[in-house]
Amino acid sequence: MSETEQGGVSRRTVTKAMAWAVPAVAVASTVPVAAASEVPVTLTGVGCKEPGNPKFYRFQVVITNDNNSSVTVYFDSFTVNGVNKTPVDPTSTTVPPFTQRTITVRAGTFADSANGTATLFYTLNGMSDSTSTAFNDLPPTTGHGAGCLLQVFPYQVDVPL
Structure with a gap:
């Protein structure tokens, strides 16, 4: 069955999206602090x-x-x-x-x-x-x-x- 036939987004799709989003946010938030500390x-x-x-x-x-x-x-x-x-x-x-x-x-x-x-x-x-x-x-x-x-x-x- 495809995601559309199940009536929603699969857990696998959500997990993949989170795996990409979380590290990007973490890296972006540390750059200004590191620069300011110098x-x-x-x-x-x-x-x-x-x-x-x-x-x-x-x-x-x-x-x-x-x-x-x-x-x-x-x-x-x-x-x-x-x-x-x-x-x-x-x-x-x-x-x-x-x-x-x-x-x-x-x-x-x-x-x-x-x-x-x-x-x-x-x-x-x-x-x-x-x-x-x-x-x-x-x-x-x-x-x-x-x-x-x-x-x-x-x-x-x-x-x-």
Whole structure:
């Protein structure tokens, strides 16, 4: 008997279709995640503190997108010496294909401006990660902060790869 004489599609036909469809879906869904995991996000250690109390910090972040599609990095929170703060300004950035973006992120308010460790928590293509740096003697953004490389906020520059 043929499938049409039985009044439906045979189990064998359904099984063949599934055998082809399932692997194709699995392979297609892993490609963007693998590509995104290779986009480094680096907290460089270049930073400044804003004067006043409570304190805000500014830190330089470098994102290198050597993929052929844009990637969006969401800045989730910022921790300085164990104190976690949200939101981070800006909250996200989209980096074009084959581009290295240097961007300044700002977070606060912190009770003091002690030296120590900063950690930026971010999400890239649905995967959470973090980048950390130690810092010491950060210059202020005004007054004696002439040595601060992050005077202008927001700051962003793109360099083609």
